[in-house]
Amino acid sequence: MSKIGLYVYQLRLSRKDNYQNVPFSDVGEGAELHTFLPQFIRSKLSTRQNDRIERSWRLEPAADQGRTRHGTVHYGTYGYSSKIVNPQNSAVLYDRDAGDVEEIPLYYRFWVPDFGNFGFAALQSFRERSCVGQVLGDLSKDFNDRFDNLRLTVKKVMPTSDDAYRNAPVKKLILSKKKVPKDRAEIMRRLEPDELNVELSFSVGRSGRFGMYSDVAPQIRAASGGAAFVFDGIEFDEASALINIGNTYRKVGIVGPANNAGVIDITEDVVLNEDQHPTFESVSEVSQGIISDFRQQFGMW
Template sequence: MAKIGLRPYLIEISNKSDFKTVSICGEGGGPSLSETLVSFEATFSKGNSSIQDDRSIHITKLPKDGYSFHGLIQYGSLGIDSVIADEEGEEVFVRTSEHMEILPLYYRIWVPQSGTTALAVLQSYESRSCASQYLNLLREYFEFNHEGYRLTVKKVMPNPQAALANSDVKKLRFYKKKVSADKVENIALDDADYVHLELIMHARRYGTLGRLKDLVGSLDEGALIYEGIEFESASAEVQIGDEKRKVGLINASNSAGVVDISGNVTLDQGHPDPESIAKEANKLIVGLKLEYGL
């Protein structure tokens, strides 16, 4: 099954002159993020894509859900001239460099009725994400339309400053891909040159492994070496609101802070069904609202 993740962010508005944070909702005569999102979604709908460096973005918005804007970012990338074949090697399609591969990635942005902070979650698919492209486009659009104001986006990830930092960790997982099968003893493996390894450490029933920020600090220089094998990535199971979530800690593909929801969504033609991923994204936002007191 494909690895599906959600990347959480905080969004704030500030004055460019003095960096002072202002209301996210237009209170006091400032800009409204909600009004900006309405026009942003309309501006970059199908047929009005933003294209940069052979990458394109257009938005398929879904009906607003309470205080949340959500939909699918249609993330496109130009390829090379090639032939697409079926499993039998039969040609089914000739692709040219003008054809664009489109990957639908879910987004959700919660904007409160008052206050200075909004929350966003953006989907990743395996190692692919358009979070930076989408958020940079939103920031540029906002600042172009609201002179004198700055839109700031901060990634929510486990570090000593984050609200998750004091969360108790019940379980740690370490991963290593493509380990020589020769290192696996006493198990007869048929025609396997390499295997993927997963090491799980969990606390006793009523115990914990420690606070997230302490464990992150101990992993700054790498994951773990066990029985001569250096594990290359790690994740922790923490409590976010009423949900237990797996949060990436370190990874060469920069998945730190990504919440893994692979086992909680249903797939439609290999991609998350919008209704099921919307449900998981909303759960994550509800949990983050509790953590941040929003």
């Protein structure tokens, strides 16, 4: 799947006593989440560790953009020892202890409207590493513990059940397989690497399309592990679709590693630093555009 992805979630408010929807607003109950977000962010500036899953995270906020709060999640893994070595001579550069934390930067964005039925949260992933469960889990828990009358619900924008993707036309299907032995990819036999990442795409003409996402995705999932996922002896284990969101075609996961369905691939849309992580400015701009596309699709300007 994507090297750099974006998980998009809907944020909704409802009453705890009768589950009725509470529209967002700039005053009263509908304004509580917008007011609560800066307090939540300030409470997560120091590192939080979860020893059960051996993960840690902390927030580093950037300047607000109107109704948007955004910044960086410093997401860490720990719990095992390892050696950092020079691949040229195998010299040990650093001997990592099990208690040392390896951190990577992941972008986050919360947008809460001054009028509307829901807001959005967007969180970046990197090579299938994601902080969604930790950050949004704490956000919903802390909010729901704080308010006796209101409930915050966080819902992934899922392609199988949500109108945001359901009626989107599919322009291209992409099958991919990581770490294919070179002798399985006959046309690439003379290349140097022992293993290859292989991607196979199926496109339609300029004015054509495969159909709506709600029609295409179930067929692809049903074919997973079957003949439709085997081509020239290579069994593909991941599938994506290029679909229309707002006025832009974006690559979205259908089948892949756990919890990757519906993840938007932004790898080709961002600028990378020398450390191969996206620049804050580029991922912020892409995230803003994607949320704007969803706002347009839902009639929220």
